[in-house]
Amino acid sequence: MKAMVYRGPYKVRVEDKPRPKIEHPNDAVIRVTLAAICGSDLHLYHGLMPDTRIGHTFGHEFIGVVEVVGSSVQNLTVGDRVMVPFNIYCGTCWFCSRGLFSNCHNVNPNATAVGGIYGYSHTTGGYDGGQSQFVRVPFADVGPSKIPDWMADEDAVLLTDMTATGYFGAQLADVVEGDTVVVLGAGPVGLVAARSAWLMGAGRVIVVDELDERLERARTWAYAETINFTHVDDVVLEMKKQTDFLGADSVIDCVGAEADGNFTQHLTGAKLKLQGGSPVALNWAIDGVRKGGTISVIGAYGPVPNAVKFGDAMNKGLTLRMNQAPVKRQWPRLFEHVKAGHIRPSELVTHRFPLEHISEAYHVFSSKLDGCIKPLVIPEAA
Known part of the structure; x- marks a missing residue:
């Protein structure tokens, strides 16, 4: 074959x-x-x-x-x-x-x-x-x-x-009616997660990405507000500004280990096998969600450690939910x-x-x- x-x-x-x-x-x-x-x-x-x-x-x-x-x-x-x-x-x-x-x-x-x-x-x-x-x-x-x-x-x-994973991400976010949900990543899974968040009862859905064509799909297909993180100085501060400086009720990480890979990621992941990807998106989620909020992680990470701000997650009283769908x-x-x-x-x-x-x-x-x-x-x- x-x-x-x-x-x-x-x-x-x-x-x-x-x-x-x-x-x-x-x-x-x-x-x-x-x-x-x-x-x-x-x-x-x-x-x-x-x-x-x-x-x-x-x-x-x-x-x-x-x-x-x-x-x-x-x-x-x-x-x-x-x-x-x-x-x-x-x-x-x-x-x-x-x-x-x-x-x-x-x-x-x-x-x-x-x-x-x-x-x-x-x-x-x-x-x-x-x-x-x-x-x-x-x-x-x-x-x-x-x-x-x-x-x-x-x-x-x-x-x-794709569709099952995005839907699962919205489930894990524990959306309560009227909640503000931020989705990190406007790839196919992120777009489905954003659209599914409405089905769970979200009152606002905000999608964060850097590609204009994907953010356009987020607006027209997932009916979401959007943030292009390359157009703001600090994406976490922008998330806070748009949520009365409290933070989102839930953040769904649909990025995981960035597929592009930066130099450090290639060195520590591909060469030295020390970590399964950059923790940038997950740390944005930890910083951008409100205290007592929920983070849903469905982005793919490798089966080895990542430099995650776990102390901040603990001190904010966050709920982290994650799995392969x-x-x-x-x-x-x-x-x-x-x-x-x-x-x-x-x-x-x-x-x-x-x-x-x-x-x-x-x-x-x-x-x-x-x-x-x-x-x-x-x-x-x-």
Whole structure:
């Protein structure tokens, strides 16, 4: 099959790889019909995530058609059109039984925190991802769901991570009716988090970013006020000014380890493996939220320390809530919102690339060229 492969920082290309096979009776093999590139993939692309190995295939947002099923699979049949959450989880461990699918205890031998994730380095289990023609899906009776007949492919693929994660971020923010919510980052997840905050009852939503085209989407798609942090001397002071100098009730960090990476971040993260990214956005959240407020963190950070202002968070009495989104837990409600037209994820798609142009796709998305907000990847017919 054809698949995207990693050949080192800033080096990805399409190569021939062996088509995946059934390795366990609970496996399925999915023929990928549509995938996406996530902002989190850029951490891998830039070499900022530890243990990203040569030859690894990225891609944790994908949908497809069931090609083969293992002998124990009962819920899927060959030919089913399915969407696959980015979480790989067993469905039966202590954590899965409590809905913490992203913290499954049985699918990632390399970490005690996060469970398995498709195409996201060996720190999350080393599973190949969906930027390819085929992908092996473990625990096929647990993760994948059949795509409703009424749902478009481009909406379905963006529910496998982006939309579910943004919605989850708004949930974690503990929004009370009338609250002021600040969203850091106007990438796809931040835009969904901002729009979802209204669904949670927010009275004001303010989005912070530096790219004018993304801030325009925040205004027109997420109906938010905006701050371009390059246009103000002190973004925290600006956040305070706009909230009667109290601070926001909730701040949602949708940035995490900045995907661009500065010199210090590359040195301490990629080279010395000392930290999983710059703490700038998280410290803005700690400084910009009001005393007693809530910070929701859904931006991706590496599994190692960051220089976070934890003392300030403690002294302000803040509640910090965070996790990788348990995607499938969000689907029932999100399906209702998509069907009702409250959220249409596909409206954020700006670019579509054939798999064979994956190098260009990563370059355009990474460099934020041509107003790229959310790119999709279309595998060639196998």
